[in-house]
Amino acid sequence: MALRSEQDFLTLIDRYFPPSGSPAGRQADLVRPEHVLLGRGDDCAVLRCPGQICMSADLFLEDVHFRRSYFLPEDVGYKALAVNVSDISAMGSRPLGFCLQLFGPSDVPQDWWEGLFAGMAGLADSLHLPLVGGDLSRGPNIGLALTVWGEAVEDGRFLSRQTARPGDHLFLVGEVGLARVGLMALENAGRQACRDLPRATSAHLRPVLHVEQAMHLGKLDFVRGLMDVSDGLAMDLPRFLPSGLGADLDPQAVDIDPEVVDYATRLSEDPLLFALAGGEDYALLGVAAPEASGELTRAVPDARVIGRVVERPGLFLAGRPAQIAGFDHFTG
Ligand SMILES: Nc1ncnc2c1ncn2[C@@H]1O[C@H](COP(=O)(O)OP(=O)(O)OP(=O)(O)O)[C@@H](O)[C@H]1O
Numbered sequence: 246m247a248l249r250s251e252q253d254f255l256t257l258i259d260r261y262f263p264p265s266g267s268p269a270g271r272q273a274d275l276v277r278p279e280h281v282l283l284g285r286g287d288d289c290a291v292l293r294c295p296g297q298i299c300m301s302a303d304l305f306l307e308d309v310h311f312r313r314s315y316f317l318p319e320d321v322g323y324k325a326l327a328v329n330v331s332d333i334s335a336m337g338s339r340p341l342g343f344c345l346q347l348f349g350p351s352d353v354p355q356d357w358w359e360g361l362f363a364g365m366a367g368l369a370d371s372l373h374l375p376l377v378g379g380d381l382s383r384g385p386n387i388g389l390a391l392t393v394w395g396e397a398v399e400d401g402r403f404l405s406r407q408t409a410r411p412g413d414h415l416f417l418v419g420e421v422g423l424a425r426v427g428l429m430a431l432e433n434a435g436r437q438a439c440r441d442l443p444r445a446t447s448a449h450l451r452p453v454l455h456v457e458q459a460m461h462l463g464k465l466d467f468v469r470g471l472m473d474v475s476d477g478l479a480m481d482l483p484r485f486l487p488s489g490l491g492a493d494l495d496p497q498a499v500d501i502d503p504e505v506v507d508y509a510t511r512l513s514e515d516p517l518l519f520a521l522a523g524g525e526d527y528a529l530l531g532v533a534a535p536e537a538s539g540e541l542t543r544a545v546p547d548a549r550v551i552g553r554v555v556e557r558p559g560l561f562l563a564g565r566p567a568q569i570a571g572f573d574h575f576t577g
């Protein structure tokens with residue numbers, strides 16, 4: 246059965262994201278309970294924020310970012326929030342809360358929406374994130390637009406882009422290439438692909454976040470900058486580096502999952518080039534002072550140095566120029 250009114254929607258949202266003061270009280274028992282002075286239900290939320298917050302918004306749209314044919318509603322709810330939180334982690338920051346704008350056709354069954362809210366609330370709870378507001382509308386298909394914000398783990402220290410210097414070490418937390426394999430396999434075979442390629446499909450449907458590692462990186466003064474890789478490492482690297490600088494990657498240092506190696510090989514593609522073009526990895530790409538790489542990997546064992554910053558613009562693999570395309574919404 247479909248939801249009949251906006252009020253039905255809001256009642257459902259309250260069930261999965263109990264407002265402050267309710268017996269379930271999740272919203273009231275936050276890591277920073279003083280953060281939300283007025284939650285959902287009024288014209289605006291009222292927040293008490295630290296001196297500086299970082300804020301980001303990301304769309305998650307049916308048939309652009311996900312398909313109902315192979316995403317469970319729980320996966321849609323999880324991933325819509327996860328890709329937003331990933332941008333807060335990309336600043337080396339702690340996520341604090343979020344707003345949810347959503348639209349969809351009136352005939353989507355209530356069960357489907359319940360699945361979406363359950364998947365989203367599961368992640369929000371695990372990160373103690375309050376949902377402080379949003380908006381609803383009918384629309385031609387399903388779409389979500391979230392806004393998230395976070396605070397620096399050390400006063401005013403947000404890890405930005407364009408901070409690399411020649412000779413710095415580039416490092417990754419997380420995998421590249423797996424989510425691309427997952428997308429291609431799901432597009433070809435639907436959920437059947439989950440059996441053959443469990444890691445790749447899971448990387449696409451439920452990307453792993455690096456929230457703790459990001460907050461740790463935010464405290465290390467030799468980490469100069471950070472971003473999350475959403476359009477493919479090759480595409481995102483030039484956005485990360487100041488103009489005039491390039492990246493020389495060590496092909497042996499980039500871990501490629503066997504599922505990526507097999508899939509790319511079957512397509513007669515080079516697994517490394519395939520992985521560097523992969524979108525929706527949500528790995529963290531960072532840059533650190535070269536003398537501190539030992540300290541970096543001791544402090545954040547998941548961080549792996551994959552190359553260094555060079556004074557020639559472009560992407561190089563062991564010194565050789567490489568041309569690799571990534572994802573662009575308008576290039577097709
Ligand atoms: N419609 C818009 N209006 C204003 N600024 C925008 C708009 N779309 C994007 N931006 C800004 O452009 C920059 C790049 O946006 P983009 O969405 O590509 O971020 P990203 O982190 O590189 O990728 P992702 O979307 O995966 O998070 C961001 O600073 C973003 O705030």
Ligand SMILES: Cc1ncc(C[n+]2csc(CCOP(=O)(O)O)c2C)c(N)n1
Pocket residue numbers: 303304308309310311312428475476523524525572
């Ligand atoms: C049905 C379907 N077709 C294509 C893709 C691939 N895709 C969509 S958005 C994106 C980059 C990150 O998004 P954004 O830049 O909007 O943050 C990628 C790689 C998909 N996930 N589903």
Ligand SMILES: [Mg+2]
Pocket residue numbers: 331332335472473474475
């Ligand atoms: Mg980003």
